[in-house]
Amino acid sequence: MKIKVSKSGYNALTESNVNNYIFHSDYNTFKIVKSGTGSFTVTASSTESKTITHNYGTRVGFMVFFKHPNNRITYMNSLVDDSTSTSSVVIRGIPPIKNTANAISFTVSNLTGTNKTLYYKYYLFEIPL
Amino acid sequence: MTQKIVISKSGKNAISETSPDNLIFSSDYNTLKYYSSGYVNVNYNENTGGTLTFYKGTVAHGLDYIPFFYTYVDIDSSGTFTPCPKLLSFMTINQSFYAYADATNINFVCLMKGTSGSASTAKFRYFIFKNKIDL
Numbered sequence: 595m596k597i598k599v600s601k602s603g604y605n606a607l608t609e610s611n612v613n614n615y616i617f618h619s620d621y622n623t624f625k626i627v628k629s630g631t632g633s634f635t636v637t638a639s640s641t642e643s644k645t646i647t648h649n650y651g652t653r654v655g656f657m658v659f660f661k662h663p664n665n666r667i668t669y670m671n672s673l674v675d676d677s678t679s680t681s682s683v684v685i686r687g688i689p690p691i692k693n694t695a696n697a698i699s700f701t702v703s704n705l706t707g708t709n710k711t712l713y714y715k716y717y718l719f720e721i722p723l
Numbered sequence: 724m725t726q727k728i729v730i731s732k733s734g735k736n737a738i739s740e741t742s743p744d745n746l747i748f749s750s751d752y753n754t755l756k757y758y759s760s761g762y763v764n765v766n767y768n769e770n771t772g773g774t775l776t777f778y779k780g781t782v783a784h785g786l787d788y789i790p791f792f793y794t795y796v797d798i799d800s801s802g803t804f805t806p807c808p809k810l811l812s813f814m815t816i817n818q819s820f821y822a823y824a825d826a827t828n829i830n831f832v833c834l835m836k837g838t839s840g841s842a843s844t845a846k847f848r849y850f851i852f853k854n855k856i857d858l
Contacts, residue, residue, distance in 0.1 A: 597730060617748065619730050619748070621747070623747060623754050624754055624755055625743050625748075626752055626753040626754060627743050629753075631857070657793075659858065666825050666830075667856060668822065669793070670808070672807060672822065672823065673808065674821075675777070675834070676830065677777045687810060713858045715856050715858055720752070
């Protein structure tokens with residue numbers, strides 16, 4: 595037995611292209627098994643190691659979004675700067691952000707002379723690593 | 724008793740299975756919900772050294788909150804996509820291709836030094852999901 599939900603305009607009984615389905619029980623879904631939010635402060639003019647403890651218990655796929663001091667949001671070690679605004683806080687790509695069974699860790703640098711606070715949201719996915 | 728919808732993988736019991744790895748779908752777990760996707764081309768001049776130059780494109784996400792998004796980039800429109808951020812210079816921020824979100828847009832940036840390099844076009848492929856980041 596299968597459970598299928600097709601996109602509007604497609605026949606769930608006959609459609610053969612999986613991209614035309616909203617849901618198809620033959621194919622696994624990209625499940626978010628855990629998520630959480632928090633914040634941390636980076637001391638002025640310093641580079642620090644940070645850890646987000648999630649205690650999921652298994653090493654799985656992950657994604658972290660960071661809200662920078664200029665209120666822009668991006669993921670992992672990406673930048674948020676342009677000609678109009680600079681975050682002045684950088685999530686370092688070296689060493690890379692990583693996830694273990696119970697925590698996500700990374701390095702962050704504050705390029706300014708004042709303490710900065712970053713907010714984060716992490717997602718853990720049903721993808722055993 | 725809380726009602727659930729659970730579809731297990733073949734050979735697993737949907738009534739008793741607890742590992743999400745053995746389930747095709749479970750209403751206990753949220754999923755990413757596609758909202759929109761597309762391409763944005765950003766023209767830039769290749770890195771030559773000098774002052775940082777930001778080349779930017781945008782697409783309005785159309786939501787009253789900042790959504791979950793993900794982006795790939797084809798840095799020279801050659802047909803090869805890699806995940807953003809794409810950093811071409813080791814340990815430096817110049818020659819970077821990245822994306823960020825604000826209250827209105829998903830923004831796509833090519834960060835180079837100088838403005839006298841050869842002209843090129845980066846093709847960004849973006850996916851916006853309905854899921855609210857909520858920060």
